[in-house]
Amino acid sequence: MRSPIPDYLTDVLRAVEPDQSGATADYIPELAQADPDRLAAALCTVDGHVYSAGDATAAFSIQSISKPFAYALALADRGFDAVLEKVSVEPSGNAFNEMSVEPETGRPLNPMINAGAIATHSLTGPLGATPDERVARVIDGLSAFAGRRLEIDESVYHSEIRHAYRNRSLANMLRAYDIIADDPLVAVAGYTRQCSVLVTTEDLAVMAGTLANRGVNPLTGRPVVSAEVVRQTLSVMATCGMYDGAGDWMTRVGVPAKSGVAGGLIGALPGQVGIATFSPRLDRHGNSVRGADLFTRFTADMGMHLMEVPPAGPSAIRSRRIIGPADDEVALFSLQGDLRFAAAERVVREFQENPPEQSRVAISLRRVFSIDAVARRMVLEAVRRLTLDGHDVYLIDPDTVLPDPDPGTGGRVQVLHDLETFDTP
Template structure:
């Protein structure tokens, strides 16, 4: 029998000395653990300093559109962003120069060619899209700034706003890249000869190489991607980085062109707008929901991180993230913690009432409302686990799912994993689900964990507390 995603994450959930573990964090831990031994791929040799990277480094991060960050492994190790910068510089160019001017200068069609191919549009002489090197060189010139130095300042500040922190650049990698940049120089002169690069070639290359040399980590990439997922608003800082109306254009080009000549295979397997870089970074975005950031230096033949590709593929499968998967997102779930005064309507003896009144701080009720999606499941799991941090075992928690109208099956798995984590910490959980026959079965600790009546569930928790106290 195939091992389920929930089974694969159980040991990572239970192994924490800090109590209950968020199921998304446990999911990242399981993926990181399983892929850490993968030795496929080669380091990038065209830029000398990148060939010196440690092939064993591997970091994963996930940031939701409401600002929850989960990260594992070498997620804090910094590296140069390289081509992962392209969609974000494109977003800045759209914001500064306007969509009309940018699209007049750079196309949006996929090429099926490598990222550094000496290819321009036959009829216009334009770069085919902003995700290949020719397009990115020109796009970097379209951000605000009268000089190369001013454009570099704009790119640094704009990318820092996407990441939610001030980004530095790596001058050594920048110089290394300039020295090995004969092909980019050829692309620039080809555009210059076609009249599509109305800027000084060396200035244009200087700005582009600077953008690629900004230092990020996997967490930064996940936050930057989540800013696109949240409509241009950084979900961690709250800053509106670019207008929401520009985001569909950026994500559309990422979806069709972001993974170069491997874009088709990527979208079939993973189904998310994404961008990779030759330093080993990768970002993948689920619009309205979350973003993944990965780092692992060994690359495949397309220039994409081997471990990053596999991690995104597996997480997309397990969490149902593919953009063309049937289903909906809906509005966020409302989580209301009613606290220790959550009681049933059962008639009690005076002695029972005295005991329940003295120990009612051990009784809790949480009600979830609205569709259950990955984003809303994350919020629900966070609320449950955060609330449980201050509880001294044992406690009894009733989770009312009755107001939920639509369930995304992988989101159900996440919520169930949070419940399992609570059970592991001596929290006795009851689920209330009135339409179980229409939904994926819950797999609680015992067959009686899922009830169809809220009052019955509260009464059951009270009965167990009374029995526990003798």
């Protein structure tokens, strides 16, 4: 059977194609010469399947779409405190190239505007890295997000650096406030090289898919950054990624996103999919006109708004039954689904409101797909308290969804791979 998804992507591209509004970024000569009729869309699932349509393999410069990925690399390299000391996370409400800084400290308001991105670039790589080493770190990091080796487009770099007057002024200001330690020209050159990396729409979908997949590249299976870094990055994308149009974007589209003045646009829907579009005509915010239209259609057609929460699933407790011989019964609690706080609370409440009378209690995780850190602690605390109440507790965990369970002081648990230990009917 042929998947309907490529056909859908082709249809939505055809629907937005007549829109000729907007213009290429004429303040950068190399970008001004881009073919304004290029159009592409791609999706990358968290298990590594890429769907695309249109000019999805055409190369263009990444530009500001590099910002969230460089921010993630800086967080991974220097730690949260060091990065937050130099770059805030507040929406600016201003255009991407405005001097949006804190009046007293000179700290850029967020890493998605140019001032914040220049400061963020200076925080990539280990402390003491040279400018060349930082550029190399950024290219290596962007390549890891894309799952293939990426290169700088030197013609774009030289075109941009010759006209980077405003970014030079931003860098001079950052240097005056000791936000960056480099010579301002060196800092701008490194940031401009970062923006000049060549990508395709399919590359961007994979990069966004890596964010959607908790920092693990869906194609290579290799971790790029931690889940904690991804959470921070996606949060800043949601509030600041679309510049002074971020509020309208988040309410209307509802996907953490980032645009670039070459016409690229990405979105990452956590746990589901990475999305990328390409169309060089930009609106007054510097965002792709047809790209924004495509994302609006994706949200409407596929229910991708982050706040569009599905109805509550079935109870985390699939069943509760008694097994074993009458003189040695076991209370078996079978759990199911993905366990997070709400699901784990329901399990704990069941033990509280209907405590088992049997001396032996088994908790089956055979139908559980994942347990997050909070649910893990809650389940193990329930095990500990059941032990303190005099029960022998067993975990049926054939797929090791809860590795190395330690119930803590006073708790005991025995892990089994099946129910054969018990004399079941």
